[in-house]
Amino acid sequence: MLRRLLLVVATLIAASSARAEVIEHLPAGISKVALTFDACEGRGKPAYLDRKLVDVLVAEKLPVTIFATGLFARRNAVALADLAKSPLVEVENHSFDHPQHMEKLSPAQVQAQVAQADEAIAQVTGRQPRYFRFPAGNYDAATLAAVEATGHRVVHWSFASGDPSPGLSPERLRTWVLSKARLGDILIFHINGRAPATAQALPAIIAELRRRKVEFVRLDEVLP
Numbered sequence: 001m002l003r004r005l006l007l008v009v010a011t012l013i014a015a016s017s018a019r020a021e022v023i024e025h026l027p028a029g030i031s032k033v034a035l036t037f038d039a040c041e042g043r044g045k046p047a048y049l050d051r052k053l054v055d056v057l058v059a060e061k062l063p064v065t066i067f068a069t070g071l072f073a074r075r076n077a078v079a080l081a082d083l084a085k086s087p088l089v090e091v092e093n094h095s096f097d098h099p100q101h102m103e104k105l106s107p108a109q110v111q112a113q114v115a116q117a118d119e120a121i122a123q124v125t126g127r128q129p130r131y132f133r134f135p136a137g138n139y140d141a142a143t144l145a146a147v148e149a150t151g152h153r154v155v156h157w158s159f160a161s162g163d164p165s166p167g168l169s170p171e172r173l174r175t176w177v178l179s180k181a182r183l184g185d186i187l188i189f190h191i192n193g194r195a196p197a198t199a200q201a202l203p204a205i206i207a208e209l210r211r212r213k214v215e216f217v218r219l220d221e222v223l224p
């Protein structure tokens with residue numbers, strides 16, 4: 001009981017001095033675009049790395065940031081470890097088991113989600129995550145403070161691609177993303193096998209952005 005009380009007090013103290021910021025764009029002056037991919041898996045149906053999408057990323061030589069849950073990292077340990085060997089790829093924290101509403105958890109439970117995912121990802125990749133992304137983007141001030149107290153910065157996205165939407169065609173995904181994308185954006189897609197349009201649409205999206213002279217960057221290259 002005392003340990004839990006101390007943790008809550010420490011979290012509240014951290015909240016008063018924390019950055020209390022959810023990053024949705026690259027820092028001012030960074031005229032590039034960050035490609036990020038969520039690798040979600042909760043305590044339900046297993047999820048696996050989208051091999052077709054991985055093949056696109058490798059062929060295009062794209063720097064990317066993957067936000068993986070701890071469960072996904074464990075289930076896909078061999079494939080994720082192989083992908084993370086590339087200097088173009090960083091793997092970051094997306095919680096341990098993807099609770100859709102982390103704002104309903106206690107500070108201790110929030111920090112356990114972060115710590116358990118950190119451990120699982122570090123075991124697979126050999127690198128400690130620095131950034132965190134809330135499942136479904138749901139959080140409140142207390143939850144944000146609890147995550148920032150762990151030393152992680154919270155990074156979301158500039159606009160939702162909507163790529164897991166049922167029935168979404170590659171053409172519609174391509175048109176939507178290209179109509180919205182701007183320099184400094186953090187783009188979000190999914191690489192957990194539940195966004196079938198993405199692997200088909202991404203080559204055309206990348207080709208058009210490159211035609212616009214857009215360069216791509218990992219988050220850890222431009223964020224503190």
